[in-house]
Amino acid sequence: MKCALCGRKMKIRSPFCPSCSSRLLRSPISACEKCHSALSGRRRLCEQCRGRKNYFDRFYNLGYYAKGMGEIIRKVKFREERKLALGLGRMMGKILKRENREYNYIIPIPMSPKRFHERGFNQAYEIAKGVAKTMGVKLRADLLEKRDTIAFEQLNRVQRRREVKKAFKSTKKIGKAKGASILLVDDVFTTGTTVNAVAHLLKTGGALIVDAGVIAR
Ligand SMILES: [Zn+2]
Ligand SMILES: [Zn+2]
Structure with a gap:
């Protein structure tokens, strides 16, 4: 296998070589207790988390966007890099196993049908597949749906929150979430x-625990 970042050949089955791994996955000295964003000073929560009610329980991230992870995140958006997404999911699954987290379902953040049609795949689904395989947990993509919306990137924070809320909805199968421990990916x-917004939908549907796992924050 080749390291997805530096291209070095390696014998281990992992997206990154040991040196890239330790560089990418390093945490900041001080981070928000809820979402792990880097903080300066002695605050417990970041500004975003202080200003809203968070519906997810625990949060896990492999790395931080700034530290070379940007390129990896761009790569996983391509269909040709499905293996990388799967490998990253496996890495996440190993971390969660070490943390003794137990779930009934692994759920990827849905993509709208139009977008899915254009792109041919949903990277969140591929990552979730890796997590589910490693943890031996059922992958479920049928409890939630995403409508076609305008690109959130162009909106300000208030507009964005409103649009995102409207964009996701639960399906007829949401009853399956009742009493469940779920990892959103x-x-x-x-x-x-x-x-x-998605964690809110699942909690409304009766989910007991909703953790969130991402590649980078
Ligand atoms: Zn490397
Ligand atoms: Zn935070």
């Missing part, structure tokens, strides 16, 4: 608006 966590 996405590629990135920028402001957390998406993850939070």
Whole structure:
């Protein structure tokens, strides 16, 4: 296998070589207790988390967007890199196993049908598949749906929160979430608006635990 970042050949079955791994996965000295964003000073929560109610329980991220992870995140959006997404999911699954997290379902953040048709795949689904395989947990993509919407990137924070809320909905099968422990999977966590909106839907549907796992935050 080749390291997805530096291209070095390696014998281990992992997306990254040991040196890239330790560089990419390093945590900041001080981070938000809820979403792990880097903090300066002695605060417990970041500004985003202080300003909203978070519906997810625990949060896991493999790395941080800034530290070379940007390229990896761009890569996993391509269909040709499905193996990389799967490998990253496996890495996440190993971390969660070490943390003794137990789930009934692994659920990827859904993509709208139109977008899926254009792109041919959902990277969150591929990552979730890796997590589910490693943890031996059922992968479920039938409890939630995403409508076609305008690109959230162009909106300000308030508009974005409103649009994101409208964008996701639960399906007829949402009853399966009742009493369940769920891990939500996405590629990135920028402001957390998406993850939070989806976690809210699952909690409304009766989910007991909703954790979130992303490649980079
Ligand atoms: Zn490397
Ligand atoms: Zn936070």
